[in-house]
Amino acid sequence: MLGKTANGLYWMYRYLERAENTSRLIETGQRIGLTRSGTMEWGSVMQTAGVAEGYAAYRGEVTQDQAIDWMLRDTDNPSSVACAISEARQNARMVRTALTNDVWEAMNACYMRSKDLFARKVSERDLPNVLKAIRQRTALVRGATHGTMLRNDIYDFARIGTFLERADNTARILDVKYYVLLPSVFAVGSTIDNVQWETILRSVSASGGYRMAYGNQNNARDIAKFLILDKRMPRSLGFCVSKIRDNLNYLASDYDTRLPAHDIADQLANRLSSHDIDEIFEYGLHEYIQSVLNAIGELGRQIEQDYRFYV
Amino acid sequence: MSDDKIFDEMWGRDGLLRDPYSEFQSWFDAEDNARLKAKQREADELFRLSGITFNVYGREEAEERLIPFDIVPRIIAAREWQKLCRGIEQRVRAINAFLNDIYGRQEIIKAGRLPAEMIAKNEAFLPQMIGVHPPGGVYTHIVGIDLVRTDDNQFYVLEDNARTPSGVSYMLENRETMLHMFPELFARNRVQQVATYPADLRRSLAACAPPAADGPPTVAVLTPGIYNSAYFEHSFLADQMGAELVEGHDLRVIDGRVAMRTTRGYQPIDVLYRRIDDDFLDPLNFNPESQLGVPGIMDVYRAGGITIANAPGAGIADDKAIYSYMPEIVEFYTGERPLLKNVPTWRCSEKESLQYVLDNLSDLVVKEVHGSGGYGMLIGPTASKKEIAAFRKKLQARPGNYIAQPTLSLSTVPIFNRAGLTPRHVDLRPFVLVSPDGINITPGGLTRVALKKGSLVVNSSQGGGTKDTWVLED
Numbered sequence: 001m002l003g004k005t006a007n008g009l010y011w012m013y014r015y016l017e018r019a020e021n022t023s024r025l026i027e028t029g030q031r032i033g034l035t036r037s038g039t040m041e042w043g044s045v046m047q048t049a050g051v052a053e054g055y056a057a058y059r060g061e062v063t064q065d066q067a068i069d070w071m072l073r074d075t076d077n078p079s080s081v082a083c084a085i086s087e088a089r090q091n092a093r094m095v096r097t098a099l100t101n102d103v104w105e106a107m108n109a110c111y112m113r114s115k116d117l118f119a120r121k122v123s124e125r126d127l128p129n130v131l132k133a134i135r136q137r138t139a140l141v142r143g144a145t146h147g148t149m150l151r152n153d154i155y156d157f158a159r160i161g162t163f164l165e166r167a168d169n170t171a172r173i174l175d176v177k178y179y180v181l182l183p184s185v186f187a188v189g190s191t192i193d194n195v196q197w198e199t200i201l202r203s204v205s206a207s208g209g210y211r212m213a214y215g216n217q218n219n220a221r222d223i224a225k226f227l228i229l230d231k232r233m234p235r236s237l238g239f240c241v242s243k244i245r246d247n248l249n250y251l252a253s254d255y256d257t258r259l260p261a262h263d264i265a266d267q268l269a270n271r272l273s274s275h276d277i278d279e280i281f282e283y284g285l286h287e288y289i290q291s292v293l294n295a296i297g298e299l300g301r302q303i304e305q306d307y308r309f310y311v
Numbered sequence: 312m313s314d315d316k317i318f319d320e321m322w323g324r325d326g327l328l329r330d331p332y333s334e335f336q337s338w339f340d341a342e343d344n345a346r347l348k349a350k351q352r353e354a355d356e357l358f359r360l361s362g363i364t365f366n367v368y369g370r371e372e373a374e375e376r377l378i379p380f381d382i383v384p385r386i387i388a389a390r391e392w393q394k395l396c397r398g399i400e401q402r403v404r405a406i407n408a409f410l411n412d413i414y415g416r417q418e419i420i421k422a423g424r425l426p427a428e429m430i431a432k433n434e435a436f437l438p439q440m441i442g443v444h445p446p447g448g449v450y451t452h453i454v455g456i457d458l459v460r461t462d463d464n465q466f467y468v469l470e471d472n473a474r475t476p477s478g479v480s481y482m483l484e485n486r487e488t489m490l491h492m493f494p495e496l497f498a499r500n501r502v503q504q505v506a507t508y509p510a511d512l513r514r515s516l517a518a519c520a521p522p523a524a525d526g527p528p529t530v531a532v533l534t535p536g537i538y539n540s541a542y543f544e545h546s547f548l549a550d551q552m553g554a555e556l557v558e559g560h561d562l563r564v565i566d567g568r569v570a571m572r573t574t575r576g577y578q579p580i581d582v583l584y585r586r587i588d589d590d591f592l593d594p595l596n597f598n599p600e601s602q603l604g605v606p607g608i609m610d611v612y613r614a615g616g617i618t619i620a621n622a623p624g625a626g627i628a629d630d631k632a633i634y635s636y637m638p639e640i641v642e643f644y645t646g647e648r649p650l651l652k653n654v655p656t657w658r659c660s661e662k663e664s665l666q667y668v669l670d671n672l673s674d675l676v677v678k679e680v681h682g683s684g685g686y687g688m689l690i691g692p693t694a695s696k697k698e699i700a701a702f703r704k705k706l707q708a709r710p711g712n713y714i715a716q717p718t719l720s721l722s723t724v725p726i727f728n729r730a731g732l733t734p735r736h737v738d739l740r741p742f743v744l745v746s747p748d749g750i751n752i753t754p755g756g757l758t759r760v761a762l763k764k765g766s767l768v769v770n771s772s773q774g775g776g777t778k779d780t781w782v783l784e785d
Contacts, residue, residue: 096546307574
């Protein structure tokens with residue numbers, strides 16, 4: 001496979017994942033906005049999506065209306081849902097020969113639908129339906145990927161892109177909200193805590209999953225454990241990193257070559273398997289998440305280099 | 312040619328249904344117009360979804376556009392096609408022999424059949440190719456011959472495309488779409504397949520592998536990238552052939568081979584089907600500004616390390632100034648009389664011809680010698696006085712830049728629109744593959760249709776559409 005193609009696949013699926021994550025964050029933001037007065041939450045939502053700096057530079061004062069538009073369809077924001085989908089599709093065009101017809105058509109249809117939906121500003125009333133439609137479209141791409149693509153290096157690079165983006169997203173949510181999960185800061189069980197915890201869980205579509213795994217009582221320790229270490233949770237750091245390692249290992253056996261990226265992935269995966277949540281709190285939640293974020297970044301760069309994404 | 316009535320391929324000149332269309336006609340009569348309209352919309356949706364788009368140069372807002380597709384097939388009888396094929400094959404053989412000669416001993420010039428300055432002063436002639444013998448002696452692996460029809464038995468070659476003819480993806484996708492929408496039509500008509508084209512292309516390219524190739528040849532398609540107007544076609548062909556789709560920055564010269572950067576290191580390419588112009592192919596040998604090509608590829612090519620399809624310099628054979636000599640060229644190399652007609656052509660570089668053209672501008676089509684895509688041409692009969700006056704100035708300033716031809720009364724084929732079946736002018740581009748094993752002509756080709764009433768301009772960049780082209784079984 002061409003290095004360029006591996007790069008295109010990796011980014012196609014990263015952007016697709018990003019579009020989904022951002023749309024989920026918008027949904028959460030709107031929901032919180034309804035249950036609380038004011039717009040103070042949007043600054044934090046944009047920070048989680050990693051688009052707050054751009055907003056400050058281009059738009060300035062935070063309002064709900066503008067924040068939603070910025071995250072949803074602003075072309076000045078390269079990570080807006082509209083831009084992410086258009087980038088995913090552009091990468092898909094580039095790697096068209098590596099995709100099945102089903103995947104390409106699902107991706108193209110997703111793009112065409114998003115163009116329609118984002119042609120003009122989305123009203124608050126329409127927002128839930130628009131976000132739902134987008135996520136359905138991205139889910140179709142994912143479904144076609146699972147159902148029709150060969151399990152070979154093409155698939156591995158697609159999966160690595162997906163899980164790196166997802167791990168990055170979950171880590172960023174934790175990083176922005178880590179203080180909410182520290183037992184010492186707020187009185188446990190306060191209203192504020194509950195809303196914040198709910199926000200975190202919603203941001204990763206995990207309210208239901210959490211309840212199933214840990215029961216109805218929200219508490220910071222369990223939520224942190226769920227999102228960092230729990231391998232049942234498909235958006236937890238532990239889950240994502242072990243998937244990345246698996247796919248890298250498939251590549252290693254496929255190509256019969258182990259590369260530096262494999263060692264980084266192994267180390268990271270081992271860390272997340274061997275630690276327990278109390279150790280992490282002891283080490284410092286913020287510091288721990290920062291170190292995971294750094295390791296994910298390093299892993300991404302090493303993969304690009306090992307598999308010759310660029311000249 | 313001067314007959315008042317235009318030849319319609321379905322209804323002839325006199326409104327009598329022609330044979331190849333009889334099954335289609337009875338099917339159409341029994342069809343409901345509303346259903347067909349829905350089918351027309353369905354076709355547009357299918358094309359949009361498959362991403363079969365092209366980019367219009369210089370139009371930012373219309374980054375990707377669909378070429379309009381018309382659901383009425385253009386139908387050719389087996390015997391008509393066989394006859395055409397003989398003419399096409401003869402012409403393609405002559406073109407390849409001409410290229411061998413022109414970059415070799417130049418016998419045709421020595422024999423006085425072609426003026427030396429037609430070559431020496433021609434921008435399409437590549438001196439770097441003199442003495443180069445491409446593997447298998449094939450210069451033009453893929454050729455598109457643009458034909459127009461004026462009567463039952465009268466076809467003219469409008470131009471030859473010996474560089475990188477495009478449009479074959481439309482031939483294939485148009486057929487796929489028709490099969491999807493109207494399976495019953497294919498049950499009633501026995502239509503020859505076009506779907507084998509990608510496999511034929513691959514086989515044909517592989518048969519021209521260079522001496523340096525060992526094992527099954529590695530084939531790659533070289534594209535300028537996703538912003539090129541024909542990118543869809545490049546990726547489509549690479550996909551269908553099972554070849555890699557590469558850009559210049561994926562390639563470099565290593566150990567006398569052209570190699571592509573893969574996830575496992577650099578791997579040599581044996582045959583490169585390039586879809587970029589000669590000038591951009593190699594910044595070391597041609598345009599030094601080119602970012603699209605591969606520095607040093609020409610040196611590898613000359614040393615037998617890679618096959619480039621079509622060969623650099625093949626454009627000298629489809630140059631519009633050379634076109635007017637095609638009857639001589641065919642005769643010189645095949646020893647036969649040309650089976651396909653050339654359109655009579657005035658070379659404006661010649662004084663008497665120029666005068667004639669200037670005197671008859673309103674009756675003639677004037678084309679730029681190096682132009683393509685229907686840009687920069689004058690269609691006298693439909694042009695306004697103002698347009699003619701403006702063109703006259705351009706022509707007088709650079710006469711050598713133009714040729715002129717009479718306006719042919721192109722045949723029509725019906726399209727389906729609000730009025731039902733309505734005649735529109737068409738042309739035809741069959742696709743020809745050349746390898747040492749022989750010449751392969753896919754039964755069908757690309758039919759382009761001028762969608763505006765009376766218009767003779769079929770180019771997609773000028774609002775033309777396409778049709779599925781059927782060649783019936785014997």
